[in-house]
Amino acid sequence: MDETREEVARRRLLARRAELRAARGAPGGGEPRSIGEATGELSTYDNHPADVATETTVRAQEVAFRDGARRAIERVEAALRRLDQGTYGRCLRCGGPIEEGRLAVLPEAELCAGCARASEREELS
Numbered sequence: 479m480d481e482t483r484e485e486v487a488r489r490r491l492l493a494r495r496a497e498l499r500a501a502r503g504a505p506g507g508g509e510p511r512s513i514g515e516a517t518g519e520l521s522t523y524d525n526h527p528a529d530v531a532t533e534t535t536v537r538a539q540e541v542a543f544r545d546g547a548r549r550a551i552e553r554v555e556a557a558l559r560r561l562d563q564g565t566y567g568r569c570l571r572c573g574g575p576i577e578e579g580r581l582a583v584l585p586e587a588e589l590c591a592g593c594a595r596a597s598e599r600e601e602l603s
């Protein structure tokens with residue numbers, strides 16, 4: 479049985495959300511740990527400052543990663559809502575259709591390729 483374009487998109491989005499949720503839970507999982515728990519010590523007081531700095535950097539990266547994953551999940555869920563509303567595949571900026579090839583690699587895309595490039599330029603400037 480052939481899937482409709484919407485069914486294909488929904489399947490891709492659900493798979494992507496599951497993937498992102500699994501990735502988010504990977505390092506540590508759940509709430510960010512305290513430095514003490516992360517190093518398995520009650521206190522970081524007697525640690526060499528360089529060790530603490532390294533641990534802090536790793537923790538910052540983990541939090542940034544999870545934050546990025548959370549935002550990505552939100553984008554996937556917004557795309558699922560657009561599917562329900564029948565506006566999926568429309569550019570949020572110009573209202574034009576988002577390219578099929580773009581949706582294939584980025585099912586949660588909110589902008590067409592032209593608008594995505596334009597908004598990247600705006601962010602950089």
Ligand SMILES: [Zn+2]
Pocket residue numbers: 569570571572573574589590591592593594
């Ligand atoms: Zn557009």
